[in-house]
Amino acid sequence: MTQSLTQAQLVAWLGAFRDAVHEHRDHLTELDAAIGDADHGTNLTRGMDAVMALVDADDAPDTAASLLKAVGMKLVSTVGGASGPLYGTFFLRAAAAAGDAETLDAEAVLGMLRAGAEGLAARGKATVGDKTMVDALTPAVQALADAVGRGDGLPAGLRAAADAAAEGREATTPLEARKGRASYLGERSKGHTDPGAASATMLVEALADAVA
Amino acid sequence: MIGIVVVSHSRALADAVVELATQMTADDGPTVSVAAGADGGLGTDATAVAEALAEAASPDGVLVLMDLGSAVMSAELAIELADLGGTEVRLSPAPLVEGLVAAVVRAAGGADLATVAREAEAALTPKQSALGEPAAAGPSDEAGGPTPPEASVTLTLVNPTGLHARPAARLATALGRLDAEVVVAANGREADGASSLELLTLGTEQGTEITVSATGPDAQRAVDTARTLVEEGFGELDAGTS
Numbered sequence: 063m064t065q066s067l068t069q070a071q072l073v074a075w076l077g078a079f080r081d082a083v084h085e086h087r088d089h090l091t092e093l094d095a096a097i098g099d100a101d102h103g104t105n106l107t108r109g110m111d112a113v114m115a116l117v118d119a120d121d122a123p124d125t126a127a128s129l130l131k132a133v134g135m136k137l138v139s140t141v142g143g144a145s146g147p148l149y150g151t152f153f154l155r156a157a158a159a160a161g162d163a164e165t166l167d168a169e170a171v172l173g174m175l176r177a178g179a180e181g182l183a184a185r186g187k188a189t190v191g192d193k194t195m196v197d198a199l200t201p202a203v204q205a206l207a208d209a210v211g212r213g214d215g216l217p218a219g220l221r222a223a224a225d226a227a228a229e230g231r232e233a234t235t236p237l238e239a240r241k242g243r244a245s246y247l248g249e250r251s252k253g254h255t256d257p258g259a260a261s262a263t264m265l266v267e268a269l270a271d272a273v274a
Numbered sequence: 275m276i277g278i279v280v281v282s283h284s285r286a287l288a289d290a291v292v293e294l295a296t297q298m299t300a301d302d303g304p305t306v307s308v309a310a311g312a313d314g315g316l317g318t319d320a321t322a323v324a325e326a327l328a329e330a331a332s333p334d335g336v337l338v339l340m341d342l343g344s345a346v347m348s349a350e351l352a353i354e355l356a357d358l359g360g361t362e363v364r365l366s367p368a369p370l371v372e373g374l375v376a377a378v379v380r381a382a383g384g385a386d387l388a389t390v391a392r393e394a395e396a397a398l399t400p401k402q403s404a405l406g407e408p409a410a411a412g413p414s415d416e417a418g419g420p421t422p423p424e425a426s427v428t429l430t431l432v433n434p435t436g437l438h439a440r441p442a443a444r445l446a447t448a449l450g451r452l453d454a455e456v457v458v459a460a461n462g463r464e465a466d467g468a469s470s471l472e473l474l475t476l477g478t479e480q481g482t483e484i485t486v487s488a489t490g491p492d493a494q495r496a497v498d499t500a501r502t503l504v505e506e507g508f509g510e511l512d513a514g515t516s
Contacts, residue, residue: 108313
């Protein structure tokens with residue numbers, strides 16, 4: 063029941079997210095081309111490549127907090143677009159929540175993801191329904207909280223979180239965007255899945271995969 | 275004097291707008307630090323913004339002007355990242371070009387952070403006024419109001435273009451540094467003498483009469499300063515042709 067997230071799994075998470083944004087780079091860019099500025103896939107692959115260069119280095123940070131903080135700073139300085147400060151804030155807040163915890167049990171992982179998601183939402187001044195990353199992350203955190211409350215293990219909890227994120231991503235399709243460049247389109251943003259919600263779902267799915 | 279930070283997606287854009295704005299003031303203007311681009315390309319980098327904030331930090335505060343999109347979020351994050359002690363930082367909603375030009379001039383005149391921030395936010399006024407939208411400088415109904423000026427002079431503009439951008443900046447900077455409230459009236463309108471923006475809205479040209487009225491300890495110096503600048507044509511008169 064009480065399984066903990068290891069440093070190796072954190073690294074595996076980041077690697078899986080890098081792989082996902084590479085694999086789906088063109089898809090993310092297409093989604094972004096429809097309602098944004100067509101750079102989401104490119105920006106995230108550049109950012110995650112820089113992150114993995116840091117993570118794979120011999121002197122990579124060896125605690126959860128220091129690793130997540132370094133990831134956040136790297137994203138902030140390499141992504142360029144709005145997803146830089148957004149995902150950057152996610153990882154910086156997650157790092158602060160991880161603190162100097164020796165082991166990251168399900169409660170601690172929930173605290174990390176919640177702090178990250180709330181920080182990201184505050185940075186973007188977005189709430190659920192605005193057609194953003196928040197539409198995937200908020201239900202994911204809620205699903206993990208429910209699972210932790212039930213006493214489910216981390217693998218099951220994170221799988222539920224990934225499913226909730228995917229559901230949230232799908233739910234963005236009919237919405238009218240209220241944040242970011244997509245909001246300039248007004249009604250015309252309807253009928254397109256939000257690229258931020260898509261990449262945020264990949265982030266949660268990558269974590270579920272790393273812990274499975 | 276406050277410090278100023280420019281956040282832009284483009285290094286070329288940032289450098290150009292800083293060049294444009296700082297040519298309005300002499301070398302003794304505010305520190306203007308730039309954070310532009312990310313990872314060598316277009317974009318914004320909150321860590322670079324944090325460094326620019328530290329570079330421009332002043333006990334009088336820092337005003338941040340941004341271009342668009344992620345520039346705002348990167349600037350907000352940078353305030354959290356930067357270790358600025360108690361330095362007050364304000365993010366300005368002003369348009370980058372107009373806002374920076376107005377802010378640099380007002381800051382060079384020694385105005386405090388709140389005043390410079392207001393000046394930047396009002397920076398679209400001259401363009402709106404030129405295009406026939408409501409102007410900020412009101413009609414001079416209140417002239418000769420409750421406090422009569424302690425010093426006053428009426429002058430005729432001799433430089434070719436009147437109080438256009440650079441002369442207005444020079445006059446506002448010089449007047450801003452004095453301990454006096456200065457009102458410049460022309461064409462039935464009034465402007466704050468320390469605001470280059472308001473001076474621009476007076477719609478002056480060569481030959482326009484302006485009245486400079488001042489109150490406060492430096493009132494006479496303010497009037498004398500204005501007279502000197504106007505008579506010298508703000509340094510714009512070609513030697514030998516005046």
